[in-house]
Amino acid sequence: MHTLPEWTDLRFFLELARAGTLSGASRRLEVEHTTVARRIDRLESQLGTTLFDRSREGYELTEMGHALLPHAEAMEGASLAALEQLGGTELGAQxxxxxxxxxxxxxxxxxxxxxxxxxxxxxxxxxxxxxxxxxxxxxxxxxxxxxxxxxxxxxxxxxxxxxxxxxxxxxxxxxxxxxxxxxxxxxxxxxxxxxxxxxxxxxxxxxxxxxxxxxxxxxxxxxxxxxxxxxxxxxxxxxxxxxxxxxxxxxxxxxxxxxxxxxxxxxxxxxxxxxxxxxxxxxxxxxxxxxxxxxxxxxxxxxxxx
CATH class of the missing domain: 3.40.190.290 (D-Maltodextrin-Binding Protein; domain 2)
Structure with a gap:
């Protein structure tokens, strides 16, 4: 791996892992399904591994995909917490x-x-x-x-x-x-x-x-x-x-x-x-x-x- 993956690519990875299909992930992310596929291909190329098994039924995490999942979720949680704190929501929820x-x-x-x-x-x-x-x-x-x-x-x-x-x-x-x-x-x-x-x-x-x-x-x-x-x-x-x-x-x-x-x-x-x-x-x-x-x-x- 020569470059670190972008956080946005990891977001695409998370939503595809949760939805199981390109169409489902695209709806969650409000983008075209081709954009999801392109981002996943780029992430796999950067990491030098296959994250999903593709089939007619959809996308299923590989062993390496399962290994990446908790790290991507931790990054998502840290991102959400940072945005919440920067938004001044320590006292009130929004x-x-x-x-x-x-x-x-x-x-x-x-x-x-x-x-x-x-x-x-x-x-x-x-x-x-x-x-x-x-x-x-x-x-x-x-x-x-x-x-x-x-x-x-x-x-x-x-x-x-x-x-x-x-x-x-x-x-x-x-x-x-x-x-x-x-x-x-x-x-x-x-x-x-x-x-x-x-x-x-x-x-x-x-x-x-x-x-x-x-x-x-x-x-x-x-x-x-x-x-x-x-x-x-x-x-x-x-x-x-x-x-x-x-x-x-x-x-x-x-x-x-x-x-x-x-x-x-x-x-x-x-x-x-x-x-x-x-x-x-x-x-x-x-x-x-x-x-x-x-x-x-x-x-x-x-x-x-x-």
Whole structure:
């Protein structure tokens, strides 16, 4: 290698590694796909190595590409931090933060909190991805995310956000026209609302398997929002955490002693976690989780929560 690569070429490398295709990287960078290809060719020539395996399906990192990736990410993080500091944002956060959250959690819990945050930081903007799946942090789909499965590899800051329980709920109308539920064994005669089983965003969402029998799923969807509405309309029983249940009487607890326990994790790439704008959103979610046990547990369980 006779010359050091330009930082802009490394940006092109990062976006292609994250997108996997020239067209995807070009959209992220707002340039023509031929520009992306030319920059990657130049970078590989300067480094004297092949960074990507090309195929009809797209671009996949080689062993040398994987070796370069953490260094390029560290340079990106340092660049972002420098720009943030030079912009005078040590005290106030500014810029755009993309937050990935589960659909109902984002809509019912996180969105209302953002009003005060944005008032406090007038130069901050939030892009909230309320998804029926979990945001992909590896390809920088989001700057930080709430998920059931924490990243197992890569450079991330990860913390357990909260332990919570899925409880059984049903609509009064459904319960009136179906057999009474006095024990877990009675549940076998009932209909259920659940996730589409071959499209689960995480194996942690297969909590109905803990019923001890194969449930009769009458309605399934990719997201919990649709499940809440279906259960409220009387299509079957559902399991959900307390924060997902509307406070309007359309769904009531069923067999309170039965539940499935899970954990939410909060994660961000290490280089992005250092940014002021990401950190203020991180701290907001941590404060939310620590000070609102009723989101995660029903009233009788809060005092026994670990």
């Amino acid at each position: 810029g755009v933060v993309r937050l990935g959250v589960p659909d109902v959690f984002g809509i019912r819990v996180v969105a209302p909190l953002l009003v005060k945050l944005l008032d406090t930081h007038p130069d901050l903007s939030i892009e909230m991805l309320s998804l029926a799946r979990f945001a992909n942090l590896a390809n920088r789909e989001a700057d930080l995310g709430v998920m059931l499965d924490p990243p197992a590899t890569g450079r991330y800051v990860v913390t357990r956000l909260a332990s919570f329980r899925f409880y059984l709920y049903g609509s009064p109308a459904y319960l009136d026209r179906h057999p009474p539920i006095r024990s877990q064994a009675d549940l076998e005669r009932h209909d259920f609302v659940d996730y589409v089983q071959d499209r689960l965003a995480s194996r942690e969402l297969s909590y109905l398997n803990e019923l001890g029998f194969t449930p009769r799923r009458r309605f399934c969807s990719l997201g919990m929002g649709a499940q809440v509405e279906a259960a409220a309309l009387g299509m079957g029983l559902m399991m959900a955490p307390p924060y997902a249940i509307p406070d309007d009487g359309r769904l009531v607890p069923v067999l309170p002693g039965f539940y499935a326990e899970r954990s939410f994790w909060l994660a961000a790439p290490t280089d992005l976690y250092r940014l002021r704008r990401v950190k203020v959103v991180w701290d907001l979610l941590r404060e939310l989780a620590d000070n609102n046990p009723s989101l995660w547990w029903v009233k009788g369980d809060i005092g026994r929560a670990a």
